[in-house]
Amino acid sequence: MTGTEKAEGKTAVAGRWDDLRPRVISAIVMTAVGAAEIWLGGPSFAVLVVLLTAGMVWELASITAPRQKNRPLLVAGLAAAALGAALVLRSDLAAAFLTVPAFALALTPRRDRRIAAAYAVAIMVAGYGLVEFREEAGTTGILWLVIVVVMSDVAGYFAGRMIGGPKFWPKVSPKKTWSGTVAGWVGAVLVGLGFVLAGMAGWGLLILSPVVAFAGQLGDIAESWIKRRAGVKDSSHLIPGHGGLLDRFDALIGATVLVMALGLFLKELPIG
Template structure:
């Protein structure tokens, strides 16, 4: 097999996996309700499982246990009154601190952030509808795509070479531009005003920070992917790191600027 052929020999599995993930994601967002809640809870639980597996691979029982607890807590957080649910946001973090031999503090912080991000996505879908959930997804996806192509076509100085050697400033800025375009389009199609453009750029930055944060964890753990769960793509944490940062940011920013801006 020639070298160019080897370069593309995972294209088939990657394409099939991507189609399945997109189909399941779009269907659950469209249906919403309890199905969407369960899917988000499962995704959060799997990401916590991957997180523990990366940070503390010697404790074979901890990843499954903590991932399961995180999934149950995430579902409970989105189903019961928010004030009552707040202890459940931190319950997996508290449980994991005593079970992990290393990486406990990193785990505790990220486990809580993962559950909060899941709560943020559910709140966005339930309170504002499918359109605004799609806006969030599109900002994250366009940021990633614009950054990928600009980084390879333009190149230039690296963003943070010690942690993510492939990311460039050109790709980072292109991601902001792509997000601004998404924000402008949604501002024209909805009652939101042009402030949505600025919010979209900020969400784009947050998604990039989520990506960088996961890269730092993988570098510390000495692994290429968070898991091998998805053929050709690695793990769910690899695919949802940007969404994690974006959902957390919109959960906080929505309390400050109002959401959608101007509507």
């Protein structure tokens, strides 16, 4: 191997980790803020979720209609107002309010209007579900959900870069590998086991945790697919090392939507 080849090899290896430092710093800040809000709960947590939800809807509106400058902000405002109304009313009308941003996206010129509308519904349902799950399952439940998503992402990140191997769905998300996907499931099981051994959950959590992690991974893939169709790398540049809010919370959207769906069919979850 020549000196040039060695240098190129070192550069390639370094390139795999060049986003690690900003990712870690951003993760620490987000973890601190998120932990404080989860502990506080109540209106403070709800306000944070409403703002994050509106921000994600703004990113979705922006990447699917990049030539529109002010309209994405209007859609984000509608999302914040609609989610706030749904959280205040807590009635059958809540579901109707959660579809408001979807109609706004579907009825305005943009790329993939149906896909954007469907994903907007998922974002809104996830926002509503996070607040509701925090109230019903308490701090323990919401911590489990967040930690499962984070552990799955972290385990997948390191396993994917260190092990590599076959791609999970190369046409949709070229960076996702089977090694990272499986590592995410294993990490989720370990999180569930930790909660069980701590006496905070039932053994059913060992099954639920990897299922929720997989839903999170699908949420990540769905967002990657939308970005690829829109021809963008990141949903925005709000978070150093992570891109935008959707880039960071896409997995949480998928996981929360699944938990909300399970809540409709199960009497209770093995935690909270």
